[in-house]
Amino acid sequence: MIEPGNDDAIAPGHDRSLAVREEPIANPGLPAHQWRPTDVDERLEKRAERQVAAMFVLSMICGVLFVVAYFTLEIGDNFDTFIGLGASTVALGLTLGGALLFIGIGIIQWARKLMGDQEIVEMRHPAASSAEDREATLAALSLGAEESGIGRRPLVRNTLLGSLGLLGLPAVVLLRDLGPSNAEVANEEEGTGLQHTIWKPGMRLVRDVLGTPIKASEIEIGDLVNAAPEALFPTEENGYEEIEGVPLQVQKAKGAIIIVKMEPDEIKPGKGREDWTIDGVICYSKICTHVGCPISLYERTTHHVLCPCHQSTFDLADSAKVVFGPAHRPLPQLPLAVDSEGYLIAQSDFTEPVGASYWEREKQK
């Protein structure tokens, strides 16, 4: 069975006897097999058998103990029984780990001590089927093609191909509906959701989570305020409409801002942004322009804010220009003003889309 295979592997026209003669050193064959103690001593063999069985029994015991521990040990009451670890956690881990480990050890012991371990040589044989099989298959295929008439009836063939190709369409539609479309992201009427956020002229800046408005005069140099648009905290007084569900999440994600205050003369105002700050108080979108992580890792000494995802760094004193990292554009700046009561308000929405870049970003201006 091995020899014919070897014959097939040699290219036609190649003289086999010549190849054998050119072999520089005679094939020494396999070394003599060295036996294991369990192969030659019946007593040792029996002992190894008992060892393997003992491992499997230990695994069984662990499995049973796992069930016992699961039902007897309360997690809540004894969370620091063994060196600060819960009795339940430790017991479940040890027993289930043991149940698996002992099966493994048993199998390995079985293979090493008892299973036959003599070296066997198996020669390669060609992967192709025999000539008769190949001919028979080809004949069956061409008979099928002939009888179905797939070559003779192009109408049937082409419509079949068309129907198979069109099966992709339902998949595309289903996948598309998994997430909101660009138009749905915020502004459904105009379909320009990515360009606009919930910020409107005169909307107050409020502390995130707390929803309280921020007095410009109370912010001190070095302060960092994580803030949000007031419209996300509707009350009877401010009269904003309640929004919830996906629209709320979308507006939260797009409207988040950071407010910092620095020495007014440290700020290098961008072109046309000279009146966007209030006495050193300056406000930017909290959403990184790389892939949209929220960022507030701010160093007051350098005025740098760093994105924890990919280390993009923005200089808040200099229009949030990118000083390091993969982000390509500065954080959008929110123009600030102060209302009659001294609270910080937005002069307008952001003047550019917030968050990560997208294809139509430049076109939509």
Added chain:
Amino acid sequence: MRLLNRSAGRISRHRRGPVAGLVVLLFGLLLTGGLYTVLDTAFVPAQADEQTMSDEELVAEGRELFLVGCSSCHGQNAEGLATVREGQVKGPSLVGVGAAAVDFQVGTGRMPMARPEQQAPRKGVVYNEEEIAAMAAYVASLAPGPAIPSEEDYSLEGLSEEEREEAIVRGGQIFLTNCTACHNFNGSGGAMPRGGYAPNLKGVEDRYIYEALLTGPQAMPNFSNGNLSPEAKRDVIAYLNTIEDQPEYGGFGMGGLGPVSEGLFAWLLGIGGLVGFAVWIAAHTTRTTRTPHLEEGAEA
């Protein structure tokens, strides 16, 4: 040794044994240390007597201490020295930083700095409480700034059980919004640019957390009272105290650093252990020179 012997040789050229220099050095150190201990213990009661100092005296004493311990970096009038190294002012002005900043920086041992470096680490405290109070009074006298908070500012005393729970929940939300970016979701701290780091908040006294929020030590931004109200700060501290007491139900928390420490553990110890185990299994198979008996040989 040779260096020590040479200096000892100058003291006495005639008889210098091989260890004379070392002995002289040790004696000198012992004498200095002993004298310091004696004088130190002698002076402590004297300082305790000065409790009833007027504010002016306190400020004056604070100025004395400041001139000795702080002025080399912060200037003789705490105006700061414009020494800029690696883009950072090394001795910032202390005018207007308030008593809270002094109490935080000196009370946690961050100041005086042992050497100029990226960030002042928490270390052994150099001054005693009265001295810190005096220095705080001196710095507070320069310009208005945040005062040292009192215990009522950050304790939940006087709140009902329900109010306490609300405060802790609110504190958690404020913490997750304002603090986790640098200090980690668990308050375990984290790395910052250029070799800096946000310190671990576990085990830090309530007062120092409150002062750090007020004054923004080093690269940390402030959370002044106009930014986060005193109640919000109190809630954050209450939340931090609860997560400190929280048991680790899931086993070892590994510092609460998230995927970094857990991944390192899994890759190095877990997979490393498995590889070692596999190598050990494959390395041991005993062989014998004997061959099986004829009847057993048939089976093999």
